[in-house]
Amino acid sequence: MTMKTTCPYCGVGCGLTVETDKVGGLSLSGDTEHPANFGRLCVKGSALGQTLGEAGRLHYPQVDGQRQSWQQALDQVSERLQRTILEHGPDSVAFYLSGQLLTEDYYVANKLMKGFIGSANVDTNSRLCMSSAVAGYKRALGADAVPCNYEDIELADLVVLVGSNAAWNHPVLFQRLSRAKANRPEMKVVVIDPRRTATSELADLQLSLRPGSDISLFNGLFDYLVEQGEIDSDFVQQHTEGFEAAWAQVRNQARQNRAESDCDLDSAELKQFYQWFADSPKTVTLFSQGVNQSSHGVDNANAIINCHLLTGRIGKPGAGPFSITGQPNAMGGREVGGLANQLAAHMGFDRADQINTVARFWKAPNIATQPGLMAVPLIEAIERGQVKAIWIMGTNPVVSLPDSDRVARALAGCETVIVSDCVADTDTSRTADILLPALGWSEKDGTVTNSERRISRQRGLLPPCGEAKPDWWILSQVAQRLGYGKAFAYQSPVEIFREHAALSGFENRGERIFDISALAQLDQQQYDALQPIQWPVTAACPEGTPRLFADGRFVTPNGKARMLAVSPSKPKQQPDKQHPWIINSGRIRDQWHTMTRTALAAPLFQHRQEPFIEIHPDDAKQQQLAEGALARLHNAQGRFVGRLRFDEGLRRGNLFVPMHWNQQFCSQGRSGALMAPVTDPLSGQPESKHGVAALQPFEQRWQACLFVREPLETEPEVDYWARTPLVHSQLYRLAGEQAMADWPRWCRQAMGQPTLWLADAQQGQFRAAGIQQGQLQWLLLVIDSEQRIDPDWVDQMFALASLDRQQRRRLLSGRDCQAEPKGAVVCSCFQVGQRQIEAAVSAGADSVEQLGHELRCGTNCGSCVPELQQLLEVGALSRSA
Structure with a gap:
């Protein structure tokens, strides 16, 4: 069966064509007819099929750490919210939403909180991006x-x-x-x-x-x-x-x-x-x-x-x-009023008539009348005890918000933390009192809106995993238990979408540009067949509106756009003697947000395998820091440890760190821990591009590589660790600032009695392996700073049904493990490494097309093409020199 849906990653909103078979198999490609991408996909979108399945999923509701039925869990959610509201008022509860939600989910959440609970404390991780x-x-x-x-x-x-x-x-x-x-x-x-x-x-x-x-x-x-x-x-x-x-x-x-x-x-x-x-x-x-x-x-x-x-x-x-910011449905969330300073359908709290309009349309008994708490002030209110219950849906604020260690402490001290997610273990879910399993991307059904205002259908491809339910259903069930059953009697997403579309046109006489009222009468069949369309979608423009303001009339009282007098001002976080480095944080090519989805596709980890700190080579030389060495950033908020990467494209005095790593994949790699909770006074958006910190070397006394068949149940008790998923195993890079007195003892405590081990005290090396029924279960390689480990060769040993005597000897000798034939992966689609590309350039390859012909790199999604061009330029400079 062939279905069309949309990609769950960035705000481009690419269309996908998915083929499913009778046994649950699935293959996907870019939708050649979707006007956002015309069949093209990036490396993350191309790897979506590898992120499906039950691995890491939250399968059933949990209350206070115990498995519960949906009936019991929903009763607990409603009872705790109701009790908090009765004792402390509606502003003592809050929702924190996500651009990963579908528009229909967002609509129900916003309606429940602002229209019926009576608080505007609904914000979203979209606060952080656009x-x-x-x-x-x-x-x-x-x-x-x-x-x-x-x-x-x-x-x-x-x-x-x-x-x-x-x-x-x-x-x-x-x-x-x-x-x-x-x-x-x-x-x-x-x-x-x-x-x-x-x-x-x-x-x-x-x-x-x-x-x-x-x-x-x-x-x-x-x-x-x-x-x-x-x-x-x-x-x-x-x-x-x-x-x-x-x-x-x-x-x-x-x-x-x-x-x-x-x-x-x-x-x-x-x-x-x-x-x-x-x-x-x-x-x-x-x-x-x-x-x-x-x-x-x-x-x-x-x-x-x-x-x-x-x-x-x-x-x-x-x-x-x-x-061009945003998640797949950041704009859909704005359409329904998912931000704390919005109401619904592009109406707001600054006009009493709009508050009245929404109240009458919803028949809302407790309509909120003023803006609620934005993301950063919301955490501060939780910390003060002002907000006593929070429901977090589809996002991971303990990683993504600034001053993330403080966020973790605030949630840990909150009376009631409810988390709806499809992922079982996140930094945020570890703080939850109640966990509710939500549908994942491949199971959800509804709509999203991309960065060019284009509404597209996201269609359920696979059956729910475990007992997972749609977010809109979970919210509606709680609303019914709170006594609002008539207003939340939804049976399907199309009912919610029709209501959302009708609200956009309700008493809208052209003064609100967001208007999709022409879609308010869609039946189920028409909704299922809905093609990508750009709003406004009205009776006058039933096919949508590709470009706004062509007539020069804007959405102001007099129809004129406003020029604003804006004055230059410096970032709030400024370097000083104690914290002289400017810290810029951001995304990397192959990962998404806090890695809860992309980490399931091992090839996406090969481009950048662990947290890093990019630094200009001249700055590194001045600080006597070596490329590839570990270093530590620290300031008043927290710490970050990463491996140094030299980058001549940075300004002197500036550093770059990635935003993705979390506590499931590293010991101290959350970039949010470095960022002060400084925000724009109007938008509430955090200043995440200009933090400050001190930089110092990580005084490494030893380092090791630990390969295990499955992720460790507890974090390694070492000063530094970072986990990289491989195809057949998991690689933990370990390092310590104190000498390890007894490696055999550490192995026995952390991994169990080794089946094989080899120690060389004079060289400071130790190798050990655990084997059960002939299969490799774990391998520890203590290495010196000059050694390079080839994870692919070791990973293949985990794929074998049984290790023979020669293979066991090769594991302990360490010689095969040290080869690094391809270098850092540049092309994730075909796992082509930098050394392979450099060798081809040295041999005469002088174009991206020729590299693609010889190595296949750059011939699938194209995400690696800019880096291929960089390597070609370096090669050309080397030849001319």
């Missing part, structure tokens, strides 16, 4: 309405990427841009980012500005455009307001020549960017986390939008300010 863009759009355009679509990127003459490593974070969109540029070489691409990233390989110009100086850069652009007369005077006069105030602010900055000094950029490069922008009526500015995750992220967004309004580059083909 809330600054939301606030920026609302201030300027009057609504959270992304004005562009993906086609605009291909139509543009100039594409500006600001704070976006799209090559890794939105790979399919980046591939569309790459193909457009290949077809139109005259297209210009500018990358604005303190780091040189994989995205920089496509750039005609890279502006490696000082972190946090985006407002100065775009205010400088605004000044240049006015001074050069490159503005659309008619558009400004007829369709905008606020120009004089914005221009006054910019003039004040321009007199101080702050763009060049604040950004620490070469004046010629700065002028080149400004002139390209002036010369390109078709300009799309793509902005992402580097803009949003800031203590002045909203102002960053408005500085960008100002330049587009000044030149009339909005609502036109190939032009517009385009936020």
